[in-house]
Amino acid sequence: MSEHADAVVALLNVSKEFMRDKIRIPVLSNTTLHIPRGDFVAVMGPSGSGKSTLLNLCAGLDRPTTGEVIVNGQNLGDLSEAGLSRWRSENLGFIFQSYNLMPVLTAQENVELPLLLTPLRRAERRKHAAAALAIVGLEDRADHYPRQLSGGQEQRVAIARALANDPVLLLADEPTGNLDAASAQDVLDLLVQLNDHYGTTIIMVTHDPKAARRAKRLLHLEKGDFVQADIDALEAAR
Amino acid sequence: MIKFLPLVVRNVARNKIRSLFTCLSIAVSLFLVVMLYSFLTVQDEMTVASRVYNRLIVMNVQGLAGNVPIAYVDRIRKLDGVRSATSFSWFGGKYRDEKIVFGQFGVDPQSVADVYEDYVVPPDQLQAFQADRTGCVVGALLAKNKGWSIGDKVPLKGDIYPVNLELTVRGIYDGSSSIDREMLWFHFDYLDESLKAARSTMAGNAGIVVLRAKSAEAMNRLTEDIELAFASSDAPVKALTEKQFQAEFMSYMGDVRAFIRYTSIAIVIALLCVAANTMAMALRERTREIALFKAIGFSQANVLSLFLGEAVVIGALGGVVGCLGAKLLFATVDFSKMLPGLGWLYVPWSTALAGVALAASIGLVSGVVPAWRAAHLSVLEGLRKVV
Numbered sequence: 001m002s003e004h005a006d007a008v009v010a011l012l013n014v015s016k017e018f019m020r021d022k023i024r025i026p027v028l029s030n031t032t033l034h035i036p037r038g039d040f041v042a043v044m045g046p047s048g049s050g051k052s053t054l055l056n057l058c059a060g061l062d063r064p065t066t067g068e069v070i071v072n073g074q075n076l077g078d079l080s081e082a083g084l085s086r087w088r089s090e091n092l093g094f095i096f097q098s099y100n101l102m103p104v105l106t107a108q109e110n111v112e113l114p115l116l117l118t119p120l121r122r123a124e125r126r127k128h129a130a131a132a133l134a135i136v137g138l139e140d141r142a143d144h145y146p147r148q149l150s151g152g153q154e155q156r157v158a159i160a161r162a163l164a165n166d167p168v169l170l171l172a173d174e175p176t177g178n179l180d181a182a183s184a185q186d187v188l189d190l191l192v193q194l195n196d197h198y199g200t201t202i203i204m205v206t207h208d209p210k211a212a213r214r215a216k217r218l219l220h221l222e223k224g225d226f227v228q229a230d231i232d233a234l235e236a237a238r
Numbered sequence: 239m240i241k242f243l244p245l246v247v248r249n250v251a252r253n254k255i256r257s258l259f260t261c262l263s264i265a266v267s268l269f270l271v272v273m274l275y276s277f278l279t280v281q282d283e284m285t286v287a288s289r290v291y292n293r294l295i296v297m298n299v300q301g302l303a304g305n306v307p308i309a310y311v312d313r314i315r316k317l318d319g320v321r322s323a324t325s326f327s328w329f330g331g332k333y334r335d336e337k338i339v340f341g342q343f344g345v346d347p348q349s350v351a352d353v354y355e356d357y358v359v360p361p362d363q364l365q366a367f368q369a370d371r372t373g374c375v376v377g378a379l380l381a382k383n384k385g386w387s388i389g390d391k392v393p394l395k396g397d398i399y400p401v402n403l404e405l406t407v408r409g410i411y412d413g414s415s416s417i418d419r420e421m422l423w424f425h426f427d428y429l430d431e432s433l434k435a436a437r438s439t440m441a442g443n444a445g446i447v448v449l450r451a452k453s454a455e456a457m458n459r460l461t462e463d464i465e466l467a468f469a470s471s472d473a474p475v476k477a478l479t480e481k482q483f484q485a486e487f488m489s490y491m492g493d494v495r496a497f498i499r500y501t502s503i504a505i506v507i508a509l510l511c512v513a514a515n516t517m518a519m520a521l522r523e524r525t526r527e528i529a530l531f532k533a534i535g536f537s538q539a540n541v542l543s544l545f546l547g548e549a550v551v552i553g554a555l556g557g558v559v560g561c562l563g564a565k566l567l568f569a570t571v572d573f574s575k576m577l578p579g580l581g582w583l584y585v586p587w588s589t590a591l592a593g594v595a596l597a598a599s600i601g602l603v604s605g606v607v608p609a610w611r612a613a614h615l616s617v618l619e620g621l622r623k624v625v
Contacts, residue, residue, distance in 0.1 A: 059533065061617045081538065082539070088535040092535070094530075100526060100530045102248075103252070104248040105248060109244075113531075116241050117535050161534075165535075
């Protein structure tokens with residue numbers, strides 16, 4: 001069986017260029033990457049190295065200039081915009097640096113948000129959301145609004161929202177970037193737990209070597225290419 | 239889509255002050271539009287309701303300013319197919335110091351109750367009116383507005399005519415809301431004799447003649463017969479149905495219908511701009527959220543529905559407050575003092591509900607551009623603001 005058949009994420013000869021004022025800016029160049037099921041990958045690199053572009057390509061939010069992105073056996077290039085939306089709702093969980101919870105919805109309702117796109121009935125949606133909140137240890141905060149939660153709790157609600165539709169791939173963009181050390185530790189513990197206990201595949205973009213240490217694998221991007229990196233050296237450089 | 243409704247409602251309530259003011263601007267404007275349209279609708283309803291009474295209005299071919307000799311009333315009564323007929327002479331006198339004149343008509347007291355059968359006068363009051371040459375019958379709304387009851391004196395100072403009338407209320411007519419309950423009827427003879435005594439050349443003018451035909455079928459033939467009968471006289475006449483007469487009467491004030499329509503269109507366009515601006519502001523403030531929605535799998539159609547839903551809810555709320563508020567207000571408050579001559583005005587359910595639908599449509603249309611922009615927002619652009 002080929003390497004990419006086992007992979008949840010397979011990037012095959014992917015290049016990505018952006019045009020800025022008629023200037024072509026290459027971000028990823030002929031990149032090939034396989035991330036197997038159950039992996040927990042930290043992606044590091046300086047600003048502009050292509051970390052977010054990598055995440056966007058894996059999420060189907062952007063399309064490669066050349067090459068193929070295959071996630072969970074689906075070549076994302078074969079899907080229309082509407083197809084990509086549906087695919088994301090069924091396969092993907094997203095965690096953002098700034099949580100992005102809906103301020104008008106309670107924790108429970110925020111977690112239910114992606115489930116509105118499923119055929120689940122209201123009672124089932126509530127059950128799923130409650131289970132996701134229980135996983136992140138916030139079942140007692142279900143009726144709280146985001147403004148009534150701490151930053152760490154908000155990010156845990158965001159993780160519960162990302163888990164609600166039982167995704168095959170969890171994409172986290174600087175999930176601890178806005179948190180204090182203790183809350184960051186809690187969130188990383190949670191991601192490790194999700195990866196260990198539930199086998200959730202996670203790709204986490206981070207600038208923080210301490211966060212990267214918690215992943216199973218480190219990918220370091222430099223000018224669009226993956227390079228070997230020593231995490232101790234990165235930590236020392238910080 | 240119904241499962242998005244709680245989310246839509248929460249978003250509407252998010253910026254309470256802005257939503258409140260948008261709803262209020264829609265409510266106040268729709269209140270005005272509904273009131274204007276009710277003016278037309280109720281008049282139409284009155285005309286439709288009166289159709290069963292087979293009434294025709296006979297007036298001088300030159301219009302209301304022309305004479306219809308009083309002798310015509312008897313000649314018309316004798317025509318085949320006429321059940322009853324009365325003069326209906328506009329007096330236009332001033333009551334005390336009031337500047338606004340209410341409808342005062344010199345009628346034939348023996349025929350008027352039959353011609354206007356839908357204007358119900360208690361039999362004893364009708365008899366008292368018929369027996370008193372200076373007696374009058376007033377509409378229930380007018381009586382309420384002026385505080386009149388049976389036996390009260392009503393002095394009217396002539397404005398068009400060089401005579402004053404000293405009337406006594408002998409009856410109060412009432413009926414359904416589709417009749418004009420703000421008129422005063424007095425004996426035509428009292429006016430005519432007063433004019434003759436004053437040696438006025440205005441004596442002998444019936445103003446218009448209102449007749450009641452024996453059947454609806456007889457009306458077309460009667461129209462032709464009447465016009466033919468007086469065609470070669472000094473005062474040729476035309477016979478109109480009440481609907482035609484109403485249209486002709488309105489035309490004296492200009493094209494009221496067109497004025498109301500254009501005013502309403504202007505209001506609707508102004509509202510569209512206000513509501514569209516509100517929705518555009520909401521979109522600008524929520525770029526991050528829209529990006530989030532799309533990132534977690536909401537399609538363009540889903541985002542479009544959410545934003546259009548918000549716009550429709552805001553519009554419909556404004557419509558409910560403005561249109562049903564107008565309905566409720568006119569049903570519970572007596573406006574006959576504030577709006578003299580318009581005491582008959584009410585807001586029909588059909589107009590109120592059409593107003594709510596119009597408000598929701600205003601919301602929908604105002605939301606199209608902002609919602610389309612939200613649906614087509616680049617997720618990456620939005621996410622750049624997120625991360």
